[in-house]
Amino acid sequence: xxNTAGGLGVSLLTVILIYLMSSSWxxxxxxxxxxxxxxxxxxxxEGDGNDSRDGQLxxxxxxxxxxxxxxxxxxxxxxxxxxxxxxxxxxxxxARDRLWQMDFYTLAxxxxxxxxxxxxxxxxxxxxxxxxxxxxxxxxxxxLQQSDSLSMAILNAYAQGVNAYISSLSDRDLPxxxxxxxxxxxxxxxxxxxxxxxxxRHDLSGRTDDFRMSNVLARYGDxxxxxxFPNYPSLESPIIPSGTVWDFDPVPLPLVPVDxxxxxxxTFLDPGRPEMEGPRPEIGSNxxxxxxxxxxxxxxxxxxDPHLSLTLPSIxxxxxLHTPEVNVYGVALPGxxxxxxGFNKDIAWGVTNVxxxxxxxxxxxxxxxxxxxxxYDGAWKPVSIRLEVFKQKGKPDLVDTxxxxxxxxxxxxxxxxxxxxxxxxxxxxxxVANESQSTDLLTFHYLNRAKNYADYRYALSKFxxxxxxxxxxxxxxxxxxxxxxxxxxxxxGQGKFLLDGSRSDHDxxxxxxxxxNPTVKNPQRGFVxxxxxxxxxxxxxxxLGWEFAPASRALRINEQLDKMDQxxxxxxxxxxxxxxxxxxxxxxxxxxxxxxxxxxISRMEEYRTLSEWAYNNDPDEVAASIFEYWMPNLRSAIWxxxxxxxxxxxIPSLARTYDLxxxxxxxxxxxxxxxxxxxxSRFNIVRSSLLKTLQDLRSRQGENTGEHxxxxxxxxxxxxxxxxxxVPFSRYGVRNGGGAxxxxxxxxxxxxxxxxxxxxxxEWPQALGIFPGGQSGNLGSPYYDNMIDxxxxxxxDSLLFLRDRExxxxxxxxxxxxxxx
Amino acid sequence: MYKSIVLIVLMVFVGYFFALFGxxxxxxxxxxxxxxxxxxxxxxxxxxxxxxxxxxxxGMAIYLESKDSTSLTDRVGGIFTDSIPALQSIGGFGxxxxxxxxxxxxxxxxxxxxxxxxxxxxxxxxxxx
Numbered sequence: 007x008x009n010t011a012g013g014l015g016v017s018l019l020t021v022i023l024i025y026l027m028s029s030s031w032x033x034x035x036x037x038x039x040x041x042x043x044x045x046x047x048x049x050x051x052e053g054d055g056n057d058s059r060d061g062q063l064x065x066x067x068x069x070x071x072x073x074x075x076x077x078x079x080x081x082x083x084x085x086x087x088x089x090x091x092x093x094x095x096x097x098x099x100x101a102r103d104r105l106w107q108m109d110f111y112t113l114a115x116x117x118x119x120x121x122x123x124x125x126x127x128x129x130x131x132x133x134x135x136x137x138x139x140x141x142x143x144x145x146x147x148x149x150l151q152q153s154d155s156l157s158m159a160i161l162n163a164y165a166q167g168v169n170a171y172i173s174s175l176s177d178r179d180l181p182x183x184x185x186x187x188x189x190x191x192x193x194x195x196x197x198x199x200x201x202x203x204x205x206x207r208h209d210l211s212g213r214t215d216d217f218r219m220s221n222v223l224a225r226y227g228d229x230x231x232x233x234x235f236p237n238y239p240s241l242e243s244p245i246i247p248s249g250t251v252w253d254f255d256p257v258p259l260p261l262v263p264v265d266x267x268x269x270x271x272x273t274f275l276d277p278g279r280p281e282m283e284g285p286r287p288e289i290g291s292n293x294x295x296x297x298x299x300x301x302x303x304x305x306x307x308x309x310x311d312p313h314l315s316l317t318l319p320s321i322x323x324x325x326x327l328h329t330p331e332v333n334v335y336g337v338a339l340p341g342x343x344x345x346x347x348g349f350n351k352d353i354a355w356g357v358t359n360v361x362x363x364x365x366x367x368x369x370x371x372x373x374x375x376x377x378x379x380x381x382y383d384g385a386w387k388p389v390s391i392r393l394e395v396f397k398q399k400g401k402p403d404l405v406d407t408x409x410x411x412x413x414x415x416x417x418x419x420x421x422x423x424x425x426x427x428x429x430x431x432x433x434x435x436x437x438v439a440n441e442s443q444s445t446d447l448l449t450f451h452y453l454n455r456a457k458n459y460a461d462y463r464y465a466l467s468k469f470x471x472x473x474x475x476x477x478x479x480x481x482x483x484x485x486x487x488x489x490x491x492x493x494x495x496x497x498x499g500q501g502k503f504l505l506d507g508s509r510s511d512h513d514x515x516x517x518x519x520x521x522x523n524p525t526v527k528n529p530q531r532g533f534v535x536x537x538x539x540x541x542x543x544x545x546x547x548x549x550l551g552w553e554f555a556p557a558s559r560a561l562r563i564n565e566q567l568d569k570m571d572q573x574x575x576x577x578x579x580x581x582x583x584x585x586x587x588x589x590x591x592x593x594x595x596x597x598x599x600x601x602x603x604x605x606x607i608s609r610m611e612e613y614r615t616l617s618e619w620a621y622n623n624d625p626d627e628v629a630a631s632i633f634e635y636w637m638p639n640l641r642s643a644i645w646x647x648x649x650x651x652x653x654x655x656x657i658p659s660l661a662r663t664y665d666l667x668x669x670x671x672x673x674x675x676x677x678x679x680x681x682x683x684x685x686x687s688r689f690n691i692v693r694s695s696l697l698k699t700l701q702d703l704r705s706r707q708g709e710n711t712g713e714h715x716x717x718x719x720x721x722x723x724x725x726x727x728x729x730x731x732x733v734p735f736s737r738y739g740v741r742n743g744g745g746a747x748x749x750x751x752x753x754x755x756x757x758x759x760x761x762x763x764x765x766x767x768x769e770w771p772q773a774l775g776i777f778p779g780g781q782s783g784n785l786g787s788p789y790y791d792n793m794i795d796x797x798x799x800x801x802x803d804s805l806l807f808l809r810d811r812e813x814x815x816x817x818x819x820x821x822x823x824x825x826x827x
Numbered sequence: 828m829y830k831s832i833v834l835i836v837l838m839v840f841v842g843y844f845f846a847l848f849g850x851x852x853x854x855x856x857x858x859x860x861x862x863x864x865x866x867x868x869x870x871x872x873x874x875x876x877x878x879x880x881x882x883x884x885x886g887m888a889i890y891l892e893s894k895d896s897t898s899l900t901d902r903v904g905g906i907f908t909d910s911i912p913a914l915q916s917i918g919g920f921g922x923x924x925x926x927x928x929x930x931x932x933x934x935x936x937x938x939x940x941x942x943x944x945x946x947x948x949x950x951x952x953x954x955x956x
Binding site for chain 1: 888
């Protein structure tokens with residue numbers, strides 16, 4: 007009996023241990039699955055990375071065989087017989103390299119991360135659902151099913167390709183992140199591709215200042231607010247050159263309501279609650295093109311570098327797509343068909359974010375606590391209600407009620423959890439990202455096939471959001487740029503402050519016609535460019551927004567392009583990596599002059615360093631570190647005391663701060679109202695902010711010796727894995743130059759996520775490109791992060807653009823044939 | 828001694844094929860079966876399975892490590908050592924191989940012992956202890 011019990015006991019213990027190691031426990035993954043060399047993380051070892059990209063696979067869903075040739079950088083060059091097979095194969099190869107990443111992005115946009123990580127992601131999920139990302143994606147799919155069979159055909163083919171890959175996977179093949187987080191991919195669908203685009207809509211058009219500006223207005227009134235937050239900056243170099251003639255008759259412009267209330271006192275949600283971060287202000291981009299009349303080859307050159315969050319896996323995926331009707335090279339978003347930024351034999355294009363004001367908030371007056379009706383134009387109007395269900399890992403489901411007005415969702419109300427500091431409570435949100443009659447995908451489908459300027463314009467007419475500055479160049483020697491997307495038709499200043507949700511004259515008044523969007527073709531100056539600055543100067547008849555990215559990058563780019571008359575790809579490569587600090591050139595001589603009267607400052611080593619600085623934010627510059635830390639401190643020292651309100655409030659921009667320093671020596675804004683019996687002057691503020699900066703640097707970096715204060719060390723650029731806790735999967739301390747308002751816009755966490763230069767040619771274009779990561783999302787692949795060091799050094803790869811499937815090239819490494827089953 | 832080595836090799840060999848086609852715990856079936864068929868119940872049988880699983884897992888791990896150029900083990904282990912300060916002195920690589928070895932020894936040993944105990948209950952004769 008004792009032996010029987012002992013025998014069963016050992017067996018039971020073994021089974022229990024197997025069970026425990028087959029399951030995840032909290033944040034501890036299923037260790038058995040993870041550590042078994044036959045099933046776990048070691049199955050991700052790819053060796054040289056080429057074996058797995060060689061051979062034949064038989065797949066159902068293809069109408070003919072597809073050839074995929076991989077080059078030395080693991081870029082797939084897909085040769086298919088028709089569009090269906092092309093997008094099928096794109097879905098398949100992108101999933102092979104990036105399945106977990108694309109799945110993760112779409113779960114985030116759908117507000118479903120708590121299904122895999124538990125309650126820790128619940129508030130982020132609620133935020134994503136409440137702003138409408140999943141709802142709008144559903145509606146877009148509904149719209150496309152009704153009215154756009156081409157988009158649906160593309161999306162379905164892509165989804166079939168992704169699913170062909172997913173169905174070929176066993177547990178041991180799953181990407182590492184699935185093993186660590188203990189879940190498995192679900193089937194791909196067209197909706198997931200749209201969710202991927204919704205992520206971009208959020209990141210690129212999800213910023214707002216209405217709430218914080220209304221608080222400023224309530225405190226300081228119209229005149230002072232206009233002075234500190236002007237609708238057009240004193241220093242600007244707009245995308246469409248000033249003086250450009252607008253060759254259209256504007257549609258009637260909405261009139262500014264005469265009796266709008268500007269004295270609303272505001273309160274905020276529970277103080278001390280955790281806050282959600284909105285999209286970061288560093289998100290921006292550069293693009294430019296120069297006419298053949300100013301290049302060495304006589305043909306246009308084009309460049310683009312979108313500045314996004316620097317992540318691993320990379321946000322971009324290089325690919326060449328070829329059928330008898332199309333041959334295009336560029337970068338795609340994992341999870342989305344077609345090439346987003348790229349070139350073909352005849353044209354090249356790129357995008358930067360417009361950043362116009364497309365997110366507004368409306369004060370809603372509900373009839374009663376039930377929130378079933380709200381006041382609008384003298385009558386009670388019903389709300390619609392949507393129940394959002396959250397399936398949390400390890401917890402019961404949670405149901406959240408979202409109230410929709412005709413403006414959009416009430417994102418935060420008394421039942422909501424943590425929110426964004428810039429989102430007001432009880433207000434409905436009108437946001438262009440929730441426009442569901444959208445055919446954005448067609449823009450890229452048609453651009454991939456475009457042959458000339460007319461094709462480019464046609465492709466752009468299909469685009470909704472996020473509005474982008476589409477730069478263009480062709481081998482017909484045309485260059486152009488268009489600030490494109492659905493841009494709301496607004497009265498001057500509409501949406502700078504919170505709007506009244508009970509009045510129809512506060513609604514968006516339709517859209518600016520596509521033909522009236524800011525655009526220019528072959529301008530006299532011989533180049534076009536954008537760096538997220540104002541699309542046009544105040545002569546443009548429509549209102550787009552009161553604030554765009556600082557002019558610093560645009561000024562430098564335009565100055566440099568203006569000097570080029572024999573431009574080459576190398577000229578463009580130099581400009582992409584240009585570290586010149588326009589802000590320092592503008593303001594630093596003045597600041598040093600102000601401080602020169604104080605011997606205790608002017609004798610300092612750091613003062614001398616700043617004085618001798620050539621204004622380049624190079625990685626080994628100490629002056630760049632001091633300046634980049636000093637300016638935010640200076641801004642804060644001037645304004646914080648005046649704008650430290652009991653509610654969230656904007657402070658004037660750095661550009662407005664420079665205006666003050668340079669032009670208003672005696673302003674009362676320098677006085678710190680928190681000090682009594684002392685009236686601070688410009689000198690006091692400049693001096694104290696510099697000393698604080700030096701102290702900050704000492705505290706953070708140690709003494710100013712060796713490399714401690716070098717800009718590349720201080721900035722400490724990181725390229726982080728999408729899961730914040732997976733620190734060892736990230737790259738830290740990537741040493742490079744640049745900065746937030748520098749053409750080389752590399753900050754601590756954001757920067758050029760893809761650099762591309764294209765030399766157009768009547769025969770065959772040449773191109774350079776690189777992104778800070780690698781083609782593979784697999785940590786065990788040599789192509790996971792192989793481009794980072796070259797990217798940081800300023801190198802760019804020559805892009806292999808094959809003419810046809812037979813072309814031989816020394817860079818080709820392997821061939822994968824997808825056989826039609 | 829010779830028979831012991833043969834049995835361990837047999838467990839590794841059969842476990843390898845089970846691992847190729849079955850779930851992660853499939854090699855333990857090899858340990859269990861050999862335990863049923865060939866081993867007497869006792870500490871010795873535990874040792875047979877422990878050694879076999881250790882050889883199998885470490886052998887495969889070392890083979891895959893030899894093809895890796897990405898410090899994969901160190902980075903995966905780093906996730907755990909980064910979040911638990913007490914583990915940082917071991918390092919990611921050390922922690923992973925420590926865990927892997929403990930699991931192999933424990934599970935392999937228990938699987939074989941289970942097999943031997945079950946056989947004992949069934950009253951079967953054994954050739955080797």
